[in-house]
Amino acid sequence: MTSIKDIAKRAGVSVSTVSRALNNYQDVNPQTREKIIQLARELNYFANAAAKSLVQKRSYTIGVFFGDQMNSGFDHPFFLEVISAVREVAGNAGYDLLIFTNSNKNRATYTTLCRERGVDGVFLILTGEGKKKNEQLVELQESGIPCVAIDLPLEGERCSYVESNNYLGAKKAVNYLLGLGHKKIAFIGGDEIGKLSFDRLYGYKAGLSEGGIEIDSDLVNLGYFSEEKTKEATKTVLNKHKDITAFFVASDSMALVVIETLIENGYRVPEDISVIGFDDIKEASQHKPALTTVRQSKYVMGSEAIHLLMKIIDEATYRPYPVVVPCELIIRETTAPCKK
Amino acid sequence: MTSIKDIAKRAGVSVSTVSRALNNYQDVNPQTREKIIQLARELNYFANAAAKSLVQKRSYTIGVFFGDQMNSGFDHPFFLEVISAVREVAGNAGYDLLIFTNSNKNRATYTTLCRERGVDGVFLILTGEGKKKNEQLVELQESGIPCVAIDLPLEGERCSYVESNNYLGAKKAVNYLLGLGHKKIAFIGGDEIGKLSFDRLYGYKAGLSEGGIEIDSDLVNLGYFSEEKTKEATKTVLNKHKDITAFFVASDSMALVVIETLIENGYRVPEDISVIGFDDIKEASQHKPALTTVRQSKYVMGSEAIHLLMKIIDEATYRPYPVVVPCELIIRETTAPCKK
DNA sequence: TAAATTTCCGAAAACGTTTTTGGAATCTGT
DNA sequence: ACAGATTCCAAAAACGTTTTCGGAAATTTA
Missing domain, CATH: 3.40.50.2300 (Response regulator)
Incomplete structure (x- = not known):
């Protein structure tokens, strides 16, 4: 490893001059600088990051x-x-x-x-x-x-x-569903601890309220971003509410599970039940049928x-x-x- | 930031002793060591990686x-x-x-x-x-x-x-196809530069040869891991060989495109044409129908x-x-x- | 030409560690 | 009680930089 010392020796200057030359300080003679830069290139010199960060307190x-x-x-x-x-x-x-x-x-x-x-x-x-x-x-x-x-x-x-903007994103989804004429819209949420989950739930509720729909807490269930829990939550809704026509799901991965569950239970998507996800992961567009979703600009x-x-x-x-x-x-x- | 010096000062020993104590050297009095470790914990000390790597020439x-x-x-x-x-x-x-x-x-x-x-x-x-x-x-x-x-x-x-083992993997795929009775098997390869692409092609050829099938170079086309090229390659095969019954494709992402193209052209998968991919990416199992493929153990x-x-x-x-x-x-x- | 200024550079400290070397103090065996 | 061995620790060099400070040489100014 060639160090600043090697360059200094070869150039016949001190290490401090080499350092200043290489770091574009102004108080160094153009010719000296040129010689040093040239030498650095020849010797394939690169500054040791550890040494640098030690003194500069900056590691990049x-x-x-x-x-x-x-x-x-x-x-x-x-x-x-x-x-x-x-x-x-x-x-x-x-x-x-x-x-x-x-x-x-x-x-x-x-x-x-x-x-x-x-x-x-x-x-x-x-x-x-x-x-x-x-x-x-x-x-x-x-x-x-x-x-x-x-x-x-x-x-x-x-x-x-x-x-x-999870809140507004969720509201957009609900608004769209409302615009399609849906009135019984179930929500499969994430968990109880994340701000993200809370905001999406809040957006769902706000969307419904503004649309003049009363909120039925039976329609709100959590999937915890897990396959089994989501399946379970979906079935719970299905059992209690035969007349459900739409699901808004707090993540695409869960939405895909919801669709699967729906189909297993004899429903068609979107003919019988509409589903909207959240995230727009890769699989969302590749899925058949392709998933309507709220895209996060990752x-x-x-x-x-x-x-x-x-x-x-x-x-x-x-x-x-x-x-x-x-x-x-x-x-x-x-x-x-x-x-x- | 508390350094080794701070600890040394407090403990009333030299920095070298602190270093040795903290690095489990044997020549340090158990009580001294204990005191130092205790102090390090109290002061929330952690070694500066830059300094360490500077002298050790090891950065972990x-x-x-x-x-x-x-x-x-x-x-x-x-x-x-x-x-x-x-x-x-x-x-x-x-x-x-x-x-x-x-x-x-x-x-x-x-x-x-x-x-x-x-x-x-x-x-x-x-x-x-x-x-x-x-x-x-x-x-x-x-x-x-x-x-x-x-x-x-x-x-x-x-x-x-x-x-x-791209070679053997490809051969397994071809063998399986052969076992299902397929004789006209097209290959959509990757590119000409990768060893990987070469090995899969080689496996395909070896599989056919061992199965007693003559290799038809018309059946071999490259998709370059791109959607358009793959689509093109698929159509080329389809046009020239109406009697094709199987595709072996050098990657799952390309295989999915092949299937799409097949369906667009009125073929059913797998009823009319079988398709095998390579990689076993996530989408492979989620696709409808789920993709038969050669799994790489990532x-x-x-x-x-x-x-x-x-x-x-x-x-x-x-x-x-x-x-x-x-x-x-x-x-x-x-x-x-x-x-x- | 002397003084003042500017230009350029070297010496040395500093960053926080590890590691080598040597030596004082203690212990062991006789 | 003395030689030798052992235990424990301090001093100092080293790693490769940056940066401050000061000063010599060159240049400008008066």
Whole structure:
């Protein structure tokens, strides 16, 4: 490994001059600089990031936590697309991404892990269980480490989050169903702990209310983003309400299960019952019939999140606020006018 | 940030003693050690990774390159599952993952990027264009940096790769088709540059030969893993050979396109024509009808790859060899006995 | 031409660790 | 009680940078 010393020796100057030359300081003779740059190229020199970060206290690295604390894997519903955006824009700004593996050997917290690695900021994209606000999250929030989360209401001096407009998205779905003439609309929600689940439920209720429909709490059931629970919830609704004509489901993956269950029970989609999902995952458009759904702009979310994070990193005085990304209703084949 | 110095001061010992105490050296008095550990806990101390890696020349970080050089994104067909395995086993061994963003600002190569960040090893999972062996790959291969790739035949002192047994997998598919009585079996391949594509083609040919069927090069077409090209290739076959009864396709995503095209042209799957894919991506099982395919064990591939990499890192004398993971034929609904 | 200014560069400290070396203190055996 | 062995620890160098400070040389100004 060729170091700054090697260059200094060859160029006949001091290491400090080499450093200044390579970092575009102004107080260095153009010819000297040229010689040094030339030498650096020849010797295939690249600065040692560890040494740099040691003195600068800047690593040009963004830490990423995802999945839950149990290290269960890359199972966020749209982890891929979000992280892809993050990677792209962070990359253009000169950052690399450090994926924490949560090695369970040492029981370090988010905060200590970040400090240990010296990341400039941290990006959180957690699933289910991770979303319970726990001490670790609070610690991180108060640590002063710049941090941005997806779908997880973090707020602090240097903390913020990005989410979809789940409330309005849900309302759009319900409005559309109402416009098709549906009156008995069941809701299969997520869980009781996530803000996201709450907002979608709230949007559902608001949509119905504004449409002049009374809310029947029997029509609201939770699927917990799990296949079995969703199936169960669907059956519960079906048994109690033979006259149901539409389902609004809080995630596409659950919506697909709902459709499956419906078909197993002899219903046709959308002829007998309409179904709307949420997320617009890949499978939604590939499914037969293609799923009508509320699309989350995953790329936009990722991009907004990382821009936000970089702003927090760069501007010491910036006081961040949450970013709410609009949703779009994507009409496909699982919705039809109500016949009853 | 509390450093080793703070602890030393408080404990009334030297920094070297603190370091030795914390790193389980034997020549330190049990009581001293206890006091130091206690203090470290109280002060919430964690070692600065940069400083550590500077002196140790070990970062406990594994670099990850994925996508092509154009920074096109996380588009490897099963990036997620492989990287999930990598993360899990690397995490248990104490490594974090550094995702290189290929910031195109500086035109650094794989090798310099790795040296700069001081990663202990590097993991490559590239798509299409990245697979052309280029100078960067050669440089990396010869750099002495431990490195393991997926589906990319890297070989060197400290380099290796993991792949599926594409040859045998393809043969299994053809054998199965032959067993169902099919004699006219078309092949939609990938491209001309990947070893993977070559092996699958070779397996197809071997399968036919062993079954006593003459190979008709008209039946072999490439889809280049693209929707349009695949559609085109399918139509070409269909036009020339009205009597075709089965397609073996080199990837699931292409197989799905083939099926779509078949249906558009009035064929039924599997009643008129059987189709077998390759990969077993998520959509394969969810498709109606569910796709018969050759499954690649993605988790196993990732796990084997990272184990291999860690072995190369740890054992200076270890001369690595490629790991070939078996494929499994998953019989679903797109294959049926030949009626002709 | 002397003084003032500017241009350019080197020395050295600092970042937070690990690791080598040597030595003081204690312990062991005789 | 003395030599030798053992136990424990401190000092210091090293890793590869950046950055501050000051100063010599060159240039400008008066």
